[in-house]
Amino acid sequence: MITLAARYVFPVEGPPILDGAVSIAEGRIVRVGPAATGGAIDLDLGNAAITPGFVNAHTHLDLDPLEPANADGPENEVEWLRRVVMSRRSGTGAESAWTNVAAGIEAGTTLLADTTSNGQSWEAVAASPIRGVVFHELIGLKRLRGMETSGAAFEWLATVKNDDPDPKTRPGLSPHAPYSTAGWLYQRAAISKLPLSTHLAEMPEELELLESRTGPLRRFLDDLGAWDDDWEPIGARPADYIRRGDLRQADWIVAHGNYLDPSEFWQFRPEAAPQGQRVAIAYCPRTHARFGHAPHPYRAMLERGIVVCLGTDSLASSPSLSILDEIRYLHRIDGTARGELLLTMATLFGAWALRSDHITGSLKAGKSADLAVVSLPDRDESDPHELLLSSDLPVVGTMFRGEFVHGKWA
Numbered sequence: 001m002i003t004l005a006a007r008y009v010f011p012v013e014g015p016p017i018l019d020g021a022v023s024i025a026e027g028r029i030v031r032v033g034p035a036a037t038g039g040a041i042d043l044d045l046g047n048a049a050i051t052p053g054f055v056n057a058h059t060h061l062d063l064d065p066l067e068p069a070n071a072d073g074p075e076n077e078v079e080w081l082r083r084v085v086m087s088r089r090s091g092t093g094a095e096s097a098w099t100n101v102a103a104g105i106e107a108g109t110t111l112l113a114d115t116t117s118n119g120q121s122w123e124a125v126a127a128s129p130i131r132g133v134v135f136h137e138l139i140g141l142k143r144l145r146g147m148e149t150s151g152a153a154f155e156w157l158a159t160v161k162n163d164d165p166d167p168k169t170r171p172g173l174s175p176h177a178p179y180s181t182a183g184w185l186y187q188r189a190a191i192s193k194l195p196l197s198t199h200l201a202e203m204p205e206e207l208e209l210l211e212s213r214t215g216p217l218r219r220f221l222d223d224l225g226a227w228d229d230d231w232e233p234i235g236a237r238p239a240d241y242i243r244r245g246d247l248r249q250a251d252w253i254v255a256h257g258n259y260l261d262p263s264e265f266w267q268f269r270p271e272a273a274p275q276g277q278r279v280a281i282a283y284c285p286r287t288h289a290r291f292g293h294a295p296h297p298y299r300a301m302l303e304r305g306i307v308v309c310l311g312t313d314s315l316a317s318s319p320s321l322s323i324l325d326e327i328r329y330l331h332r333i334d335g336t337a338r339g340e341l342l343l344t345m346a347t348l349f350g351a352w353a354l355r356s357d358h359i360t361g362s363l364k365a366g367k368s369a370d371l372a373v374v375s376l377p378d379r380d381e382s383d384p385h386e387l388l389l390s391s392d393l394p395v396v397g398t399m400f401r402g403e404f405v406h407g408k409w410a
């Protein structure tokens with residue numbers, strides 16, 4: 001057994017512990033509590049916080065940074081999509097996935113959900129010392145394109161099948177978005193019994209397309225040769241894409257949800273699932289800001305019982321792959337969001353959404369020793385979460401299953 005001590009331990013399920021300690025044996029946490037009563041300390045981390053490893057519930061590891069189109073204002077998201085399509089055509093992104101998963105680990109991530117166009121990050125995520133769900137995209141409004149991408153996805157699934165009862169890396173499927181993906185691909189994904197992810201209610205242009213089949217996204221799809229005159233949306237509202245028929249039989253990570261209407265919120269509550277299926281919103285704060293969207297309704301969603309977790313989205317829209325950076329940003333722009341809530345969104349809610357909260361997402365006896373060590377500033381605060389959030393000090397250690405995988409103790 002080893003015991004780590006630090007100025008603060010943030011268990012998430014329970015209040016912060018001043019002068020706390022975490023004891024670990026065989027990769028699992030055996031005790032979380034005050035250092036004074038926990039026996040011998042093997043490693044004193046000093047003026048630092050021990051938190052659960054961060055959970056990045058929505059990213060695309062295969063994408064490289066894309067400079068903002070204009071320096072001084074929000075960027076048009078449809079124009080940005082055109083640029084991403086062009087840059088994706090120039091390479092597969094498999095190389096970038098290796099660099100980007102490493103950047104995630106340096107940022108304290110121990111569980112991530114990666115959406116790829118063709119599963120290209122699988123090897124990098126499987127070889128990494130953290131947990132991950134790799135989603136293979138299903139895309140295409142036109143029948144033929146949809147058949148191509150679903151054929152490729154199911155072939156890929158056969159190659160990554162795993163019988164491990166607690167696999168570190170799991171496959172999933174991602175019907176891309178209502179504006180790019182035919183309804184039958186959503187249905188096919190939902191009956192697979194795999195974890196699913198989709199982009200939903202991301203921009204006003206998407207709502208316009210669903211309601212009237214017109215607007216900037218229609219022109220974008222026409223230009224790409226991807227528009228299908230026979231296309232019928234699953235429904236006129238984004239929520240229809242996770243609730244109609246078989247669609248409700250699956251776990252969904254809903255990326256963004258920026259423009260979900262409050263009248264649709266109830267359909268995203270865990271109570272609305274017929275058999276315990278999990279639906280969560282993955283809000284990506286800095287990506288949301290880049291496109292100048294209307295304020296995200298995450299607080300109203302949480303108040304209505306929806307699980308809102310956090311994603312960075314890709315480097316093409318976000319300055320880093322750090323969930324800690326995301327909550328520090330949210331803390332800056334929304335001073336009323338309590339630190340305790342932000343840290344829970346960054347850890348336990350993401351683990352719940354990925355059906356991993358029984359093994360990770362909080363510091364609790366019996367769970368995997370997946371944690372991050374964050375340097376703290378030399379000052380006192382009445383709410384210790386302020387030490388984590390009103391700071392730019394880095395993650396100095398990442399531990400997975402009881403082993404340091406980043407930092408000087410690795």
Ligand SMILES: [Zn+2]
Pocket residue numbers: 058059060115199255313314
């Ligand atoms: Zn995305």
